[in-house]
Amino acid sequence: MSRSAFAVVLAAVSGTAFAQAGAGLRGRLTDAKTGEPLLVCPVSVISGGNTFVETDLEGNYELSLPPGTYDVRFWCDQYEGVDVKGVKVADGFLQRDLALKPVEGSFVEEVVVIGTVDTQSESGLLLQRKMANTVQDSIGSEQISRSPDSNAGDAVKRVTSATVVGRNVFLRGLGGRYAATVVNGVSLPSTDPDGHQAPLDLFPNALLSTLTVQKTYSAELGGAFAGGVLGIETNSYPATFQAQVKLSLGVNSESTFHSRRSYEGGSLDGLGIDDGSRGLPESVPEDRALTTRDSQAEEVSESFSNVWSSRRSGGLPNGGLSVSVGNTHQWGGGRAFGYLASATFSRSAAATNADVQTFRIDEQELIPKDLYRSEFGATNTNLGALLNAGYQWDALNDVSLLALFSRSTEDSAQYLSGFSDTDGANFDATRLKFAQRMLSFNQLRGTHRFGTEGAVLRWQGNVSVTHAEEPDTRDLLYLEDDGVRRFRQAANSGERFFSTLSDTSGGASVSLRVPVGRVEFTTGASAQLSQRRFDARRFAFLFVGEDPALLSLPAEEMFSAENLGPSFLAEERTFLTDRYDGFQSLYAGFASAELPLAERLRAVAGVRVEVFSQQVDSGSPFAQGQAPESTDRTTVNPLPALNLVYGLTDKANLRAGYSFTVARPQFREIAPFLYYDAIRRRSVSGNPDLVSSRIHNADLRWEWFPTESEVFSVGGFYKHFIDPIEQVVVSSIQGDVGYRNADGADALGLELEGRASLGRVSPVLSPLRVGANLSLIASRVNLGSNQQISTSESRPLQGQSPYVANVNVSYTRESSGTEVSVLYNVFGRRISEVGFNRLPDTYEQPFHRVDLALTQQLSQQLRLKLTGTNLLNQAAVFRQLGTDVFRYRPGLTATAQVEWSPL
CATH class of the missing domain: 2.170.130.10 (TonB-dependent receptor, plug domain)
Structure with a gap:
């Protein structure tokens, strides 16, 4: 960005949060000739006090004053100032809009105001x-x-x-x-x-x-x-100073007050906290694998909770609570200290009842294989907290600290029932699962400016901790044999799974921007290190007795205390690949230059060099066999980039960009072992021969900003992938998959966007705003010799929608504090599962989503927000060759939220 453009951005300082109560003066300053808003213009009291404020990005100001009589000055650089004398303030706010005249014969002078863009608006x-x-x-x-x-x-x-x-x-x-x-x-x-x-x-x-x-x-x-x-x-x-309390209550047409699958869990499940009842029992040996011959086998078997079956219960309404408080304290000399503290908690219920089919193919015809009903119920909780504090010791130097914590849990029960062609019998299966994820992110960063037109130094340091845990996931399978329902002793039946994932990451970066004449140079360096450990243990309850009649009992009776020992014992079934340790480092340096090529044309050219290392060691001590070899690799990638911006007018740009970038495999994808994907019930194999993908990126966009809140743009992009990493099917029996570098891939897209006020059509329609965007994307992956047994040698990218569209219409009536928004979103059909062994790809069908939001200011401190999502109550549908293989309804959700701002 050029210095003049940088000055304009810096001049757009954050708008003051206008108070909703009290007395004073408010209004808007505009250019008398053009009608454009005047931003960062002081409105000051020159008699009766010494208060002043500055206009925001839309030229609005609000000057809070106690009752009295004042002389007020309105002024802006390069404009004729206006003094208004004898302004009488009583209760409430007086409205005073002014149009300032430009000073005749004035010359344009670059004025830099240190501040930040109000990016919330x-x-x-x-x-x-x-x-x-x-x-x-x-x-x-x-x-x-x-x-x-x-x-x-x-x-x-x-x-x-x-x-x-x-x-x-x-x-x-x-x-x-x-x-x-x-x-x-x-x-x-x-x-x-x-x-x-x-x-x-x-x-x-x-x-x-x-x-x-x-x-x-x-x-x-x-x-x-x-x-x-x-x-x-x-x-x-x-x-x-701001303080807010938000309380919400919502219902879903599929889950609230409806019967759904659940199970008997812990005493703190309602808060999304495991009370310890799902933890790995203390009696489980930590120095060896558990076997049925172990002297502690019966004790360990009895120490697991005897809950295997799901039950039906009514879903409670959704709810949420958030609280925030913040302020900025200012002293002389430009010193200021600001803070924001917020916390939020939400809880919601979900129910998904789906019809599922699997097929085999005979020539070009799909033949039904498995047909079953899936009933899924879940309770989701989210807890978040944020503390952001900053200190500015003068107008040129500031430092800030951010602490972010987020935690989410999903407590779910799933029940499947139907016919299995593989087993040749009717079946029912149950899975009970409690998954929790936590993220803690801490960052210290600073900005130092050496004069209003001098160098700018930015730095940051960060530490993040990620933790995911899946304690005591239980799987159970029964088959119907000659009209008798019997427990099937097999993989993923009578099993309990415990896993933890922890990742600690830390790093720092620094950059320096230095203007030299008309050119701005930026250089910097960064380092980011990450240590990850994944650890899991599996236990299966095996039938060791002599009475097969026990296998037809319900699970809680079958695994009761009197049967554990003589008839059933737990045994370790941990995979050799259920533990791995990974270390990853990324060191980078970059240099770029922004230079004007012509009066309205600027270029930003740069190059980044990254040194990337990965190390993976795997092997669980609770499994037999030889641990796979370690993986250790280092790559060096130079990454050039060029961006061109041509200012067609003061309100329109033409942009072009080219870059050469990289996409790297992750830990699990390069480790040379098999691991089990419990969600899709298939094995996934790593591939130590994977190489990073390289991508050529090209972009072109035209954009026009007719006013400060309107935009129209047309853009296109093209991407060419070298050695793209693709997930491909490697086994036709269970659909096991692995990772391979495909020969190549291409993606081509068109993007359209428009946002405007209907006041352009008629002043009567000025409260209405319309926005829309459309993306059309075509992609093609060529698997070539890496096709394995996949059905197609060439296909679109998995998960890529050929089109995505958004439309929104909003109505705002400031006098009554009313705002209404209608939003529409749709995506085109996309591959959800890659076909194999002549089976066609599975496509997720287009989903049309219509949402509604109504906000009403009830008083100066109280606001009500009513929302509805998925008003069409459309079903999510997945198809193979025109046949539905998975269908469910996420339901219509309605929510009421009350927001209270006490001050």
Whole structure:
């Protein structure tokens, strides 16, 4: 960004949070000729007091004053000031709008005001986007507040070309390793043992300031870049004292007060906390594997809780509570201290009843294989806390500390019943599971400016701890034999699974921006280290007795105390690959330069060099066999980037970008062993021969900002992948999969966006705003010789939607404090499961989602928000060759939220 553009951005300081009570003067300052708002203009009391404020990004100001008579000055650089004398203030606020005249014959002088863009507002985000060096899209807390979205995963779907599959974001149709997520500029580890991203539902909206998707690469970013980078910025401290309490209550048409699957758990399950009853019993030996011949086998068997079966219970309403408080204290000399503390808790119930089919194929016809009913019930809890504090000792230097904690749990019961072609019998299966995920992120960062036009030094240090635990997951399977229901002793039946994942990561970075003439140079370095351990143990209850009639008893009777010992004993079934230790390091340095090539053309060119190392050691001491060989690899990647920005007019840009980036395999994908994916009931094999994918990225975008809150844009992109890493089927029996480098892949896309006020059509329609975006994406992966037994040699990227569309219409009536928003989202059909052994790919069908949000100011301190999601109550459908193989309804959710701001 050029110095003049940088000055404009810095001049857009955060708008003051206007008080909802008291007395004083409020209004708007505009340019008398153009009508444009005047920002960062002082409104000061010159007689009767010494208070002053500055206008915000929209030219608004609010000057709080006690009752009395005042002389007030309105002034802005390069404009004729106005003094208004004898302003009488009683109760309430007086409205005073002024249009200031530009000073005739004045010359344009660059004025730098140190501050930050108010990126929570839509206009602030658009200003930031207009001045940015890269192609990016974003959504702020102001826009999020108009929607029914509850966490980052819900909110990011409103961004152009962003979709969410499960808990992970897909950017431009690319997910997993191809879509990075960073928090305040730092990449976080995933809480999923087999995942790439930190799950977005760990970030409730109460903690969010902005979500920004950067779509073209720049050297300041980490080199693992393909679809884009989702940047999560947490809330910062407010300019004035603020306190808020939010209480919400909601219902879901599928789960609330409806019968759903659950089970007898711990005493603190309602709070999402395991009371210890699911912990690995103390009697389980820690120095050896448990066998049925062990002298402690009976004692250990009896120490497990005897809960195996699910039950039906009514789902309670959803609820949430969040509290926040913040302020900034200012002293002379530009010193200031600010803070924001917030905490949030939510609890929701879910019920999913689905019809499931599996098939075999005869020529081109699907033949039914398994047909069963899935009943799933879950209780989800989320707890989040944030502390953000900063100190500014003058206008040029500041430092801030962020502490973020997020914890989520899913307590679930699943019951399957139907016919299994593999077993040739009717069956019923039960899974009881309690999964908890925790993230703690701590960051210290600072900014130091050496004069208003001098160098800028930025630095940060961070430490994060991720922990995921799955204590005592229980699997049970019964088959019907000659009309008699019998327990089947087999893998994933009568088994209990315990796992923990811990990841500790730390690092630091520093960058220096130095203007030299008309060129701005930026250089920096970073280091990020991560230590990960995954550890799991498995135990199976084996029939060792002589009376087979016991196998037809219900599980709690079958595994009762009198039967444990003589008839059933627990035995260790831990896999050799159920433990691994991984270490990862990333050292990087970069240099870039921003230089004007012409009056309206600027270029930002840079290169980043990354040294990436991975080490994986595996092998559980509770399993037999020889531990796999360790994996140790180091790669060096130079990553160039070029971005061009041409200012067609003061309100329109043409952007182009090219970069060469990388996508790397994760720990589990390079370890040379098999591990079991319990969710999909198949084995997954690592591949130590995997190499990193390299990606050529090219972008072109035109964008027009007719006003500070409107935008229209048209863009396109192309990506070529070299050695893309793909998950392919390697066994036709159970559909086991592995990882291979495909020959190549390509992705081509078109992105359209528009946001405007209907006041352009008629002044009567000015309270209405409309926004829409559309992405059209085509991709193709060529598996070549790595096809194995996959059905297709060439197919679209797994999880990539050919189109994604969003439409929103909002109505605002400031006089009554009413705001209504209707939002629509749809994605095109996408591959959810890759076909194998001539079976076709399974596609998730388009899902049309309509949401509604109504906000009403009830009083100066009280606000009501009513929301409805999935108003069409559409079902999620997965199909193979036109036949539904999985179908369920997520249900319609309605929520009422009351927000109280006591001051």
